[in-house]
Every structure is written in C-alpha cells, then in structure tokens.
Amino acid sequence: MATKKTSLRGLGAKFLDGAEPLIRALIYASGWSSIVFVAAIFFFIFREAWPILPRVNWGEFFFTNDWVPVPAEGNKASYGAMSMMYGTISVTIVSMVIAVPLGLGAAVYISEFATGKVKESFKVLIELLAAIPSIVWGFIGLVVLNPIIQDVFGVAVGVNLLNGSIVVAFMAVPMIVSISEDALRAVPDTYREAALALGASKWQIVYKVLFPAAKNGLLAACMLGVGRAVGETMAVLMATGNGMVIPENFANPAILLDKVRTLTATIVSELPDSVHGGDHYRMLFVIGIVLLVFSVVINVTSDIIVKGVKGDQKNA
C-alpha cells in the first residue's frame, strides 16, 4: 500500500525545509544584530548630544564644580561635572572595598572548601541575590537601611555615601562571585594535585597556586564589578541622598555620611525637567556618552583579559 506523506507534520517539515534559505538569512541577520544595536546606541546618543559637542568646555566639564544648568536671569549656564564624578568615584571605591573581599572570599569558599549540598545551596542563593532588581535595592537603602544608619551613627539623614555603597556592593557581589568562581574552576585540577602532593594545605593551595593561576579572571571579575557600580542608577539615586557636595578633607571618615550624587543619578533626576533640545538636555546626553564609553572600555578590556586566561590554559 503506497501511502503518500500528506500528514500535517510532513507538510510542516516540507515547508520548513523549503524555507531554509529564508531562515538562514534571518539567523544571519539576528546574529549580526548585536553589532547593529551597539552601533545604534552610539549613534542615537551622539545624535542627541551632537549640536553641543563642539561647544562643550571639557576643562570646565571635568575639573570644575559648578553645575548650574538653569542659571538666574542674565547669568551664563555652567556645566562642571566634577562633583558628580566625585560621587560616582567615591561610591565605586567604597562599594568595591566592601564587595571585593566579600566576593573573593565567598568565591573561594564555594569553589574550594564547600562540598555537596552546601555548595549547591550557596550557588542558588547567590543566583537569587543577583536577580534582585535595582529598584528593590533602592527601596532597601531608602526604607530599611536609612533608619538603621540614622540610629547607629546618630545622623539626621541616613541616605548617604555609606548607604549607597553598601547597596551597590551587594548588587555587584554576585557577579564578582560567579566570575571569580569560573576563573578558579578553570585552573586545571593537576595544579591542585601537584600542590597537595607536596604537602600544601588547602589554604596554601588557594593563595600560592590558585590566585596566581587565576589572577586574570579574578581581575576581570573586579573590573566588571567596577563597571556595574559606575553604571548603577536607580539604587544609587534612592540611597545616596542625591546632593552635590565635594568634601574639603578626604582624610575625614565622616565624608562617608555625606550626601553624594552620581553621574547616573543626575541624568535620571534632571532629564524630566530639562527642555527638550536645549543645552541642559544635550549636556545630560554628554554625561551619557561618558558612561557609555567607560562601560564599553571596561567590558571589552575584561573580555580580553579573560580570553587571555583561556589562551594560557590551552598552552599549559
């Protein structure tokens, strides 16, 4: 009995096979789309900022302190972004001081010391930690940590550099942990076995063998943490107090309890009030360019560092 293939499934398969050239074209187009998106991001942000770019006084932008986008009648607007850069840099440094030791410690514990169920649960918990959205961290800073900091340090307002840095540290840590853990796992087991055979303890293996062998990956993890801290928006907006001040004495630890304002927070809080197409509006896009260029440089560099690690192991 000769049966012809006329089932729906057969027809579907025939159609899908016939469409192969079309589908291949679609797949190629999608594959290249990431380049298009990155180019489009650059294009549109530069396009909005374009008219003001030749007129930007870069010296003023990077090294002065007066951000007066809407000046009083008769005065000239000035765009000195140094206080925001101070905000971004200070939040990044303080948060990394908290996040890097915690992140590396946790990564070493999870990858080298923990076993079985403990290891699995830590990994799952860190993954859930990474999933908490930025706005929830902002909420935690503003509503939960704020009164705690007020009580502990006896200050009137608890949203400040310290609060923002704690929040950003916790946001950056899951990424630091997972990338460092990958880097540690990528070290071949033969290294560990060789050190073990020489009588090294686990801790000696970690800091004499694994740290040097995985140093590029660990460095990349910290760099990506920095990138995350610089680009973080909603959480720092809500948790840092949003005030443009540069402290006079950097040695004084009390600056931790001052308000700061980051580059990202400035864009969020001023874009709705700026006149579309005006200088102020375009200057906010200039800040966007600074952030964009910085993030791309950080990501591409750390990518190259990690790929370097992989190349090394192929040779080893």
Next chain:
Amino acid sequence: MPEVANTTQLAQSRFAAGPIEQRKVLVEGIAKKLMLVAALCLIVPVLSIITYIFFKAAPVLGLDFLWGVPEGGGTGGGIWPPLIGTFFLVLVSLCICAPIGIMSGIYLNEYAPDNWFTRVINMAVTSLAGVPSIVHALFGVGAFVLTFGMGESLLAASCTIAVMTIPVLITSTREALSAVPMAFRQACWNMGATKWQTIRTIVLPNSISGILTGVILEVSRAAGETAPILFTGAAASIPFMADSLGDKLMPYYLGDKFMALSYHLKVVADKLNDVPEAMKYGTAAVLIGLIFILNSFSIVLRMYLRSRKKW
C-alpha cells in the same frame, strides 16, 4: 617493655606535627572560617532584610491588594494596574527580543565561523550586556520615542527593554546549544540532512529547556528594570476604571503610557510620609516575590534538565 615505649616515642617525635605543620593547620582553619564568614555575610543580611520586608507587608498581602486599584495616589487600594502593566511590558518585549535573541544564539553557536568578525560580534554582545541601564534609557528616548515617533508609550518602553535584555537570551541560548554533543550533529549530517534540518530536528529539541531557562531569566530581568522605562513610557498614575473587567484586563494599548510595578515601587517609596508603610512594603514584597518565583522556576528547570541528561 622499655623498647616498645622507645619506638612509640620515636614515632611520636618523628611523625607528630612539628611547629610548621601545626601553624599550617591553624592558618587553614582560620582561613576557612573567614571564607565561610564572607559567604554568609552576603547571604544572611539579605535574607533577613527580605524576610523583614515580607513580614512588614503581611497585613496588606492578599487578593484585594493584588486585584485592587490604587487610591489617593498610591496611599491606599491595590496594585493591579502596575502589575498588569509589567505583564504587558514583559510580554511585548519578549515578543521582540525572543526571536532575535534565540536566532542570534543559534548563529553564534552553529553558523558563525571562527574569525575576527565573530569576535567583534562577541564583543558587541558583552558590551551590550554591560551598558548601564540609564544609557539604555537615553538610547530609548533618542531612538524609539523621538526618531521612530513612538512617543512615550508601551511599545517604546518594550523596545528599550528588549534591546537591553537581548544579551541574556543570546548567552543562555548559546550555552544550551553548545551542551548538545557534536556527535549528534555529525550523525545527522551523515544521514544527508542540511544544517537547518539538523538544527530543527536534533539540536533545538535537545536544548529547548536550556533556551527556556534563558527566556525565564529575560522575563525576570525585564520585570525588574526601572531606569529604561522612566522616560520611555512609564507613568506614575493613570486614571483607571475600577469596576470594568475589560478595562482591568486590557488597560493599555501599544501607544499608551502605562504603569509598571517597578516604577510604582519608586513612586510610593519616594513619598516618605504620605504612604502607609504596609503599602510600600507590600509593593516591594510583590515585586521580590515575582522575581524569586521566576528565578526559582528557572533554577528548578535547570536542575531537572541536568538530572535527566541523556549523554
């Protein structure tokens, strides 16, 4: 028996831990405890804060809160409009980025040759993943809201979110595909199948759960983002017909501004004194709950997948 005692003594003196050995063991113990403390420092405070949020939110959490409409600018009532807004935002952005992200993952794992151009694509993917969310917001304003004439709307916000979350999908699709052994593909090619036939009948069926995990992660990411939707279509409050079921289920069209859970949380959190505490904590708890359910689902799916792997 002096001789035996002598041997034991000898053994003790020769094999007992010397000072260096003792120090090694001590340092190892301390280091291990420090590492454990670091790991616990990450987990314990966050878990306790989240428990605290749920505890504070307990009085309002209930169907009335989820199904209700905000009253008095978020000071009372429920959170249905932002909840359904987030649902639509996620749905539309998923429709845009799922096909592109998955096909892009297929391209990078199955088609891309090993050359400089592919390396440029890979760098573009990592860069795209690292661009700060506020820069995505500026891009959304410049591109979708102004240039493409979408205005501040659900569609513009969804497009912005889609561009932002595409790297999540690309990376997880690629991981899922690369877990399928090469031998499967070779066997299929030997039967005379074309590349696309192989992908369709062998590679995709064997990696569909992994791709699904990526889709869930994308959904969870899209549901939590705030900065990119701030200027591209999210609204603090929208007049809402509380009683009409049709309005409740289909409140926003693609061209409308919309409410979203993440932005609603910012709005109520910023009003320090006007909003009752339970309302704020309630909104936060619903958002955290939503994200955790989505992520747990993806984790469970991955574990199930690993347990029944056939190769």
